[in-house]
Amino acid sequence: MKAVDCIIRNARVAGTGNVRDIEITDGIISSITESSQAGAKDIIDAEKRLVCPPFVDPHLHLDAALTVGNPDFNRSGTLQEGIRLWGEYKKNLSIEDIKSRAYRAITWMVSQGTTFVRSHVDVSEPALTGVKALTELKSELKGIVDIQLVAFPQDGIFTFPEGKALLEKSLAMGIDVVGGIPHNELTREDGIKDVELVFALAEERDLLIDIHCDETDDDQSRFLETVAALTIKKGMEGRVTASHTTAMHSYNNAYTIKLIGNLARAGMHIIVNPFDNSILQARGDSYPKRRGITRVDELLAGGVNIAVGHDSILDPWYPLGRGNMLHALNLLIHIAQLAGYDELVSAIDLITGRAALLLNIQDRYGIEEGKPADLIILDAADEFEAVRLMPECLYVMRSGKVIARTEPSYSTVELSRGREVVDLNFHS
Numbered sequence: 001m002k003a004v005d006c007i008i009r010n011a012r013v014a015g016t017g018n019v020r021d022i023e024i025t026d027g028i029i030s031s032i033t034e035s036s037q038a039g040a041k042d043i044i045d046a047e048k049r050l051v052c053p054p055f056v057d058p059h060l061h062l063d064a065a066l067t068v069g070n071p072d073f074n075r076s077g078t079l080q081e082g083i084r085l086w087g088e089y090k091k092n093l094s095i096e097d098i099k100s101r102a103y104r105a106i107t108w109m110v111s112q113g114t115t116f117v118r119s120h121v122d123v124s125e126p127a128l129t130g131v132k133a134l135t136e137l138k139s140e141l142k143g144i145v146d147i148q149l150v151a152f153p154q155d156g157i158f159t160f161p162e163g164k165a166l167l168e169k170s171l172a173m174g175i176d177v178v179g180g181i182p183h184n185e186l187t188r189e190d191g192i193k194d195v196e197l198v199f200a201l202a203e204e205r206d207l208l209i210d211i212h213c214d215e216t217d218d219d220q221s222r223f224l225e226t227v228a229a230l231t232i233k234k235g236m237e238g239r240v241t242a243s244h245t246t247a248m249h250s251y252n253n254a255y256t257i258k259l260i261g262n263l264a265r266a267g268m269h270i271i272v273n274p275f276d277n278s279i280l281q282a283r284g285d286s287y288p289k290r291r292g293i294t295r296v297d298e299l300l301a302g303g304v305n306i307a308v309g310h311d312s313i314l315d316p317w318y319p320l321g322r323g324n325m326l327h328a329l330n331l332l333i334h335i336a337q338l339a340g341y342d343e344l345v346s347a348i349d350l351i352t353g354r355a356a357l358l359l360n361i362q363d364r365y366g367i368e369e370g371k372p373a374d375l376i377i378l379d380a381a382d383e384f385e386a387v388r389l390m391p392e393c394l395y396v397m398r399s400g401k402v403i404a405r406t407e408p409s410y411s412t413v414e415l416s417r418g419r420e421v422v423d424l425n426f427h428s
């Protein structure tokens with residue numbers, strides 16, 4: 001009998017519907033089998049619960065996390081007041097402050113199943129304190145939580161004299177991804193320059209791209225077409241992401257059909273952030289109010305890769321949140337109307353495999369023999385129940401090591417048929 005380090009018995013392996021035993025040796029998934037005969041030091045019985053790779057949060061602002069209420073709460077709930085409050089807060093940033101808030105947010109996220117994060121970091125601030133803090137935290141957590149950092153010019157690249165130099169300087173400090181914010185520049189022409197510079201810097205340094213793009217309700221904000229065109233012309237297919245793209249909600253259909261074709265041809269990824277954008281967008285509308293979400297169903301049907309981001313946890317833009325990717329996904333299902341059965345059962349891909357593809361980590365991500373034993377066990381019978389119940393994450397494992405555990409909660413009722421434990425799973 002061969003010895004393995006750990007066996008997860010009775011795992012409902014995500015994406016297959018099959019119940020299998022997963023053997024783990026030296027941090028790697030060594031076998032996925034119907035019934036393991038191996039001996040192991042550790043055995044975890046998943047009891048036919050869903051086992052999937054850890055969640056990926058592809059869009060977060062860790063430097064601003066947990067700053068809500070400081071120096072004040074966002075009283076109007078608008079993007080403009082959020083930017084003003086963050087502008088106030090960041091005058092007094094320190095490395096210790098950012099690291100302790102970000103670390104705390106990460107403990108929340110890991111306990112709820114997320115171990116891969118792409119975080120934007122504001123590079124409009126003269127001392128680049130956020131970059132220093134988050135690159136330190138990234139190395140401290142190496143191998144436990146993978147953090148990709150995006151240089152994010154929150155205030156624009158060409159709106160103030162030092163903008164371009166700060167962005168360039170940050171790229172030499174351990175940044176993985178170049179970001180831009182064309183719709184925040186002073187003019188349309190500067191917005192194009194913003195995108196062109198991002199591509200030039202990414203090409204020079206062989207970095208990925210993730211641009212905050214067209215995060216507005218203005219149907220004339222059309223920088224996404226430039227991003228798609230440059231991706232195609234420069235042969236950067238698969239390496240470019242546009243985040244938010246909320247203006248697409250308001251484009252006319254003839255324009256959007258052409259655009260989605262180009263996005264698919266460019267192999268671009270789009271990130272949707274339902275928490276922030278459901279609250280921040282369409283603030284200039286009276287009634288009826290538009291939904292502040294890009295065209296998720298049409299993009300998916302057009303072959304464009306989509307993923308969901310948490311974006312904010314308790315910051316000046318979004319005052320709620322607990323770092324739970326299933327909550328973000330559940331909200332998107334509602335506002336993007338992804339309620340068809342096939343859409344529901346595949347929705348979890350938007351916070352797992354599709355997000356991993358965008359981070360370019362697909363070679364080492366997934367429940368497959370030979371891949372690192374990075375997985376989670378959810379207190380749900382299958383993918384449908386996971387998005388419906390938003391259940392607790394009972395185990396989080398990285399490289400075969402359990403890094404978070406949650407005891408399943410349960411309720412009892414005493415009605416006309418005596419005392420019983422309530423099972424919220426409809427499928428079981």
Ligand code: FE2
Pocket residue numbers: 059061120212243311
């Ligand atoms: Fe964002």
